[in-house]
Amino acid sequence: MNTGQSLLFFGIVALITVFTRAAAFLLFPEGRRTPRFVTYLGKVLPYTMIGLLVVYCLKGVDVLRYPYGLPELIGVAAVAGLHLWKKNTFLSIGAGTVLYMLLVQLVF
């Protein structure tokens, strides 16, 4: 992509992102009664989305071929283990990522 195309590309990304964030507020504006099912969804959906995001991040892993998703498995286990142990977001994310980078660059 050249500079103009890159600007347009990120412009599209910005516009569509704002659209996805504003859509719910446009569909269910203040002052009008929000349907009960939508209110229920508002409580439950946040919890379902985070699992989807984790799977989304790992979607490219091929468990049938070498290295069988081992770097990802070890990386996720390290992040989860560290976080359950120390409860320090920066440490869990930082150490887990560095470990994963070392694994894919030097080990596998």
Added chain:
Amino acid sequence: MKKHGELRAAFPITVPVLAGYLFLGIAFGVLMSSKGYGPLWSLGVSLFVYAGSMQFVAAGMLAAGFDPLGTVLMTLMVNARHFFYGISMLDKFHGTGKYKPYLIFALSDETFSILSATEVPAGSDKGRFYFFIALLNQLYWVVGSALGGVFGRLIPFDTTGIDFVLTALFVVLFIGQWNQTHNHRPMLMGVGCAVACLVVFGADQFMIPAMLCILVCAGVFQKSMGEGME
């Protein structure tokens, strides 16, 4: 409450994001640099797009040719979850007045997860309090991106695997949410739908089916999913 009361109340809550976003932002800046896009690009994209995972996806798409329709579809797919975030914030953003447009613009994964877990301190203006949380978070992200952009130019090193920061962040948020509630069915249902659709539809096509699957399951199992969810 004093004029800066809301800012003072908001800052401590955003400290975990400060660490995560600086690191992620730096990773984004480094990634952009590795694609030949310098600090100004990283800064601009983080200011105007401000969508963590989509920015990483977009950086990955730079190498391919310019494809407007593909870009629209990809952004819709990666960011469709924001529609669900919006639904979850309808009540909370009610009556936030002049702050509302920015709150909607800046509703990132982390800001969303903080806002859904935080009570407004007594005597604070809700809109103003939320505004400072959202603004501080974006500030960390933008500063991190710019730093990464500068570093990425000065010290070129092997960045293979740096995108794992995202996975790590979501794993951390997953654990946080898991500990927040006793009813784990919605979380397990989300993972289940995602894995099932990933297997059936493949890596490039599974997001939309997975979200539909989540909607259907949420609709069918309202009683067990909604139990204890307040």
